[in-house]
Amino acid sequence: MTQSPEEKRINCEVYFDKKGYALIWKNGKDNKVYILEFEKYIYHKKLKGYDIHHTDFNKGNYKIENLEIITKSDHLKLHANWVRKDGEWILKPCKDCKKKLPLDNFYQRKGLTLRAMGKILGGKHPQSVSNLIKKRNSKIL
């Protein structure tokens, strides 16, 4: 006989929420099982700036092998289908064409090449380099 989620909750068995997270009733509230599993291994309840990621992207799979600590920032990128190679993010999907493109396509570099600086200065008396870079960046932003 299969139990309803409500019965499973009462019997302290694992059930799933609408998002697919495995839950269990404990201490008078619903608990995400992957967090409880993780806390068996890690003492910190909440590592600031970090998330727990389901490596196989299945929120119901709370096996400890499937859980990894990841920075919040990396976590967002991972779920936004960014591509990482040798620990560095190299590609992300374009909102318009949906293709995965190199990050350079989205973000202008904020440094100045010497050649570019020479062009801007154009032989005039140079301002301080840091002012120049600030000015240039404020045009981009």
Ligand SMILES: [Zn+2]
């Ligand atoms: Zn995740």
